[in-house]
Protein backbone atom coordinates (compact mmCIF):
# COMPACT_ATOMS: atom_id res chain seq x y z
CA UNK A 1 0.00 0.00 0.00
CA UNK A 2 1.54 3.34 -1.09
CA UNK A 3 1.28 5.75 1.81
CA UNK A 4 0.73 9.45 1.25
CA UNK A 5 1.15 11.47 4.42
CA UNK A 6 -2.22 12.98 5.40
CA UNK A 7 -1.62 15.20 8.45
CA UNK A 8 -5.39 15.82 8.77
CA UNK A 9 -6.23 12.09 8.97
CA UNK A 10 -6.02 11.82 12.79
CA UNK A 11 -8.47 14.71 13.30
CA UNK A 12 -10.90 13.25 10.78
CA UNK A 13 -10.78 9.84 12.53
CA UNK A 14 -11.47 11.46 15.91
CA UNK A 15 -14.44 13.32 14.44
CA UNK A 16 -16.16 10.06 13.44
CA UNK A 17 -16.17 7.76 16.50
CA UNK A 18 -19.51 6.32 15.34
CA UNK A 19 -17.61 4.70 12.40
CA UNK A 20 -13.99 4.30 13.61
CA UNK A 21 -14.42 3.04 17.16
CA UNK A 22 -12.63 5.23 19.73
CA UNK A 23 -11.19 3.45 22.80
CA UNK A 24 -11.85 -0.04 21.38
CA UNK A 25 -10.33 -1.71 24.48
CA UNK A 26 -13.54 -0.67 26.30
CA UNK A 27 -15.57 -3.11 24.20
CA UNK A 28 -13.48 -6.26 24.69
CA UNK A 29 -16.02 -9.05 25.29
CA UNK A 30 -19.01 -6.77 24.60
CA UNK A 31 -18.96 -5.70 20.96
CA UNK A 32 -22.71 -6.39 20.79
CA UNK A 33 -23.12 -3.10 22.73
CA UNK A 34 -21.53 -1.22 19.82
CA UNK A 35 -23.70 -2.89 17.20
CA UNK A 36 -26.84 -3.06 19.36
CA UNK A 37 -27.39 -6.74 18.52
CA UNK A 38 -25.80 -10.17 18.93
CA UNK A 39 -25.19 -10.99 15.26
CA UNK A 40 -21.97 -12.84 14.34
CA UNK A 41 -18.88 -10.63 13.92
CA UNK A 42 -16.54 -11.05 10.93
CA UNK A 43 -13.33 -9.02 10.83
CA UNK A 44 -10.99 -8.18 7.94
CA UNK A 45 -7.43 -7.74 9.17
CA UNK A 46 -5.60 -5.24 6.95
CA UNK A 47 -8.71 -3.76 5.39
CA UNK A 48 -6.95 -1.00 3.41
CA UNK A 49 -9.53 1.30 1.79
CA UNK A 50 -12.39 -0.92 2.95
CA UNK A 51 -14.12 -1.93 -0.28
CA UNK A 52 -14.42 -5.60 0.75
CA UNK A 53 -15.90 -5.07 4.23
CA UNK A 54 -18.28 -2.38 3.00
CA UNK A 55 -19.69 -4.54 0.21
CA UNK A 56 -19.81 -7.62 2.48
CA UNK A 57 -21.74 -5.61 5.10
CA UNK A 58 -24.16 -4.32 2.46
CA UNK A 59 -24.74 -7.83 1.07
CA UNK A 60 -25.07 -9.53 4.51
CA UNK A 61 -27.08 -7.34 6.91
CA UNK A 62 -27.39 -10.27 9.35
CA UNK A 63 -23.63 -10.25 10.02
CA UNK A 64 -21.59 -7.50 11.71
CA UNK A 65 -18.30 -6.53 10.06
CA UNK A 66 -15.21 -4.75 11.23
CA UNK A 67 -12.33 -3.53 9.07
CA UNK A 68 -9.00 -3.33 10.92
CA UNK A 69 -6.28 -1.09 9.49
CA UNK A 70 -2.99 0.06 10.96
CA UNK A 71 -2.43 3.31 9.03
CA UNK A 72 -4.60 6.38 9.61
CA UNK A 73 -3.73 7.74 6.17
CA UNK A 74 -5.25 4.58 4.63
CA UNK A 75 -8.24 4.06 6.92
CA UNK A 76 -9.59 7.55 6.12
CA UNK A 77 -10.42 6.26 2.62
CA UNK A 78 -12.41 3.41 4.22
CA UNK A 79 -14.05 6.02 6.46
CA UNK A 80 -15.24 8.04 3.43
CA UNK A 81 -16.71 4.88 1.97
CA UNK A 82 -18.47 4.04 5.24
CA UNK A 83 -19.84 7.57 5.71
CA UNK A 84 -21.40 7.30 2.26
CA UNK A 85 -22.73 3.75 2.81
CA UNK A 86 -23.88 4.43 6.41
CA UNK A 87 -24.32 0.74 7.24
CA UNK A 88 -25.40 -0.15 10.81
CA UNK A 89 -23.48 -3.45 10.70
CA UNK A 90 -20.01 -2.07 9.87
CA UNK A 91 -17.31 -0.40 11.98
CA UNK A 92 -13.60 0.29 11.52
CA UNK A 93 -10.71 -0.05 13.95
CA UNK A 94 -7.49 1.94 13.53
CA UNK A 95 -5.15 -0.45 15.37
CA UNK A 96 -2.26 -2.85 14.85
CA UNK A 97 -3.39 -6.46 14.40
CA UNK A 98 -0.48 -7.52 16.63
CA UNK A 99 -2.55 -6.09 19.53
CA UNK A 100 -5.84 -7.84 18.70
CA UNK A 101 -6.08 -9.48 22.15
CA UNK A 102 -6.33 -5.99 23.72
CA UNK A 103 -9.61 -5.40 21.90
CA UNK A 104 -11.23 -8.83 21.53
CA UNK A 105 -11.94 -11.64 23.99
CA UNK A 106 -12.30 -15.36 23.15
CA UNK A 107 -15.56 -15.90 21.15
CA UNK A 108 -15.92 -12.22 20.15
CA UNK A 109 -15.13 -13.01 16.50
CA UNK A 110 -16.79 -15.58 14.22
CA UNK A 111 -14.53 -15.29 11.16
CA UNK A 112 -11.27 -13.64 10.11
CA UNK A 113 -10.71 -12.43 6.55
CA UNK A 114 -7.19 -11.81 5.26
CA UNK A 115 -7.17 -10.23 1.81
CA UNK A 116 -4.00 -9.44 -0.14
CA UNK A 117 -1.96 -9.20 3.04
CA UNK A 118 1.46 -7.58 2.67
CA UNK A 119 3.75 -10.45 1.54
CA UNK A 120 6.93 -9.43 3.45
CA UNK A 121 9.03 -11.69 1.15
CA UNK A 122 12.31 -11.38 3.10
CA UNK A 123 12.69 -14.20 5.60
CA UNK A 124 13.86 -11.75 8.28
CA UNK A 125 10.39 -10.15 8.03
CA UNK A 126 8.51 -13.47 8.38
CA UNK A 127 7.05 -12.44 11.77
CA UNK A 128 5.23 -9.52 10.11
CA UNK A 129 3.23 -11.79 7.76
CA UNK A 130 -0.38 -11.94 8.94
CA UNK A 131 -0.31 -15.74 8.49
CA UNK A 132 2.77 -16.21 10.73
CA UNK A 133 2.15 -18.62 13.63
CA UNK A 134 1.98 -15.84 16.24
CA UNK A 135 -0.89 -14.21 14.30
CA UNK A 136 -2.63 -17.61 13.96
CA UNK A 137 -2.47 -17.87 17.77
CA UNK A 138 -3.92 -14.35 18.14
CA UNK A 139 -6.83 -15.20 15.82
CA UNK A 140 -7.44 -18.46 17.73
CA UNK A 141 -7.58 -16.50 21.00
CA UNK A 142 -10.40 -14.23 19.78
CA UNK A 143 -12.36 -16.59 17.49
CA UNK A 144 -15.19 -18.92 18.43
CA UNK A 145 -14.28 -22.62 18.55
CA UNK A 146 -13.93 -24.02 15.00
CA UNK A 147 -13.66 -20.43 13.75
CA UNK A 148 -12.41 -19.87 10.21
CA UNK A 149 -9.87 -17.78 8.33
CA UNK A 150 -10.67 -16.94 4.71
CA UNK A 151 -7.57 -15.85 2.80
CA UNK A 152 -7.12 -14.41 -0.72
CA UNK A 153 -3.94 -13.21 -2.41
CA UNK A 154 -2.29 -12.91 -5.82
CA UNK A 155 1.12 -13.62 -4.26
CA UNK A 156 2.09 -17.24 -4.93
CA UNK A 157 4.98 -17.19 -2.43
CA UNK A 158 2.78 -15.86 0.38
CA UNK A 159 0.07 -18.37 -0.48
CA UNK A 160 2.51 -21.32 -0.37
CA UNK A 161 4.00 -20.04 2.90
CA UNK A 162 0.53 -19.57 4.41
CA UNK A 163 -0.68 -23.07 3.50
CA UNK A 164 2.41 -24.47 5.27
CA UNK A 165 1.90 -22.17 8.25
CA UNK A 166 -1.80 -23.17 8.53
CA UNK A 167 -0.86 -26.85 8.28
CA UNK A 168 1.96 -26.58 10.88
CA UNK A 169 -0.53 -24.91 13.21
CA UNK A 170 -3.00 -27.80 12.78
CA UNK A 171 -5.68 -25.88 10.88
CA UNK A 172 -8.04 -27.87 8.69
CA UNK A 173 -8.17 -26.97 5.01
CA UNK A 174 -11.82 -26.57 3.93
CA UNK A 175 -11.41 -24.99 0.51
CA UNK A 176 -8.51 -24.17 -1.78
CA UNK A 177 -8.34 -22.63 -5.24
CA UNK A 178 -5.16 -21.97 -7.19
CA UNK A 179 -7.09 -19.94 -9.79
CA UNK A 180 -10.05 -18.53 -7.91
CA UNK A 181 -11.48 -16.32 -10.67
CA UNK A 182 -11.71 -19.37 -12.96
CA UNK A 183 -13.44 -21.45 -10.26
CA UNK A 184 -17.21 -21.95 -9.98
CA UNK A 185 -17.37 -20.03 -6.65
CA UNK A 186 -20.48 -17.84 -6.58
CA UNK A 187 -20.84 -14.42 -4.93
CA UNK A 188 -17.21 -13.33 -4.63
CA UNK A 189 -16.80 -9.77 -3.41
CA UNK A 190 -13.65 -8.17 -4.78
CA UNK A 191 -11.16 -6.16 -2.78
CA UNK A 192 -9.37 -3.13 -4.28
CA UNK A 193 -6.15 -5.13 -4.69
CA UNK A 194 -8.05 -8.05 -6.20
CA UNK A 195 -9.55 -5.75 -8.87
CA UNK A 196 -6.20 -4.15 -9.60
CA UNK A 197 -4.14 -7.33 -9.82
CA UNK A 198 -6.69 -9.51 -11.60
CA UNK A 199 -7.07 -6.77 -14.25
CA UNK A 200 -3.31 -7.07 -14.80
CA UNK A 201 -3.82 -10.79 -15.44
CA UNK A 202 -2.54 -12.05 -12.07
CA UNK A 203 -3.97 -15.31 -10.83
CA UNK A 204 -5.88 -15.15 -7.53
CA UNK A 205 -5.32 -17.82 -4.86
CA UNK A 206 -7.91 -18.45 -2.14
CA UNK A 207 -8.38 -20.80 0.79
CA UNK A 208 -10.62 -21.32 3.82
CA UNK A 209 -9.14 -22.92 6.93
CA UNK A 210 -10.74 -23.91 10.21
CA UNK A 211 -9.41 -24.26 13.78
CA UNK A 212 -9.96 -27.73 15.18
CA UNK A 213 -10.54 -26.71 18.82
Ligand SMILES: C[S@@+](CC[C@H](N)C(=O)[O-])C[C@H]1O[C@@H](n2cnc3c(N)ncnc32)[C@H](O)[C@@H]1O
Pocket residue numbers: 001045046047048049050068069070071074095096097098115116117118191192193194
Ligand atom coordinates in the same frame (compact mmCIF):
# COMPACT_ATOMS: atom_id res chain seq x y z
C1 LIG B 1 -1.85 -4.82 0.49
S1 LIG B 1 -3.05 -4.01 1.44
C2 LIG B 1 -4.56 -4.88 1.04
C3 LIG B 1 -5.78 -4.06 1.37
C4 LIG B 1 -7.15 -4.77 1.15
N1 LIG B 1 -7.32 -5.89 2.05
C5 LIG B 1 -7.30 -5.23 -0.27
O1 LIG B 1 -7.28 -6.45 -0.52
O2 LIG B 1 -7.48 -4.38 -1.17
C6 LIG B 1 -2.69 -4.61 3.08
C7 LIG B 1 -3.20 -3.70 4.18
O3 LIG B 1 -2.97 -4.32 5.43
C8 LIG B 1 -2.58 -3.33 6.37
N2 LIG B 1 -1.83 -3.99 7.46
C9 LIG B 1 -0.64 -4.63 7.33
N3 LIG B 1 -0.22 -5.09 8.53
C10 LIG B 1 -1.18 -4.73 9.42
C11 LIG B 1 -1.32 -4.91 10.83
N4 LIG B 1 -0.38 -5.53 11.53
N5 LIG B 1 -2.42 -4.42 11.43
C12 LIG B 1 -3.38 -3.78 10.71
N6 LIG B 1 -3.30 -3.57 9.37
C13 LIG B 1 -2.21 -4.04 8.74
C14 LIG B 1 -1.72 -2.40 5.54
O4 LIG B 1 -1.57 -1.13 6.14
C15 LIG B 1 -2.49 -2.35 4.23
O5 LIG B 1 -3.43 -1.30 4.20
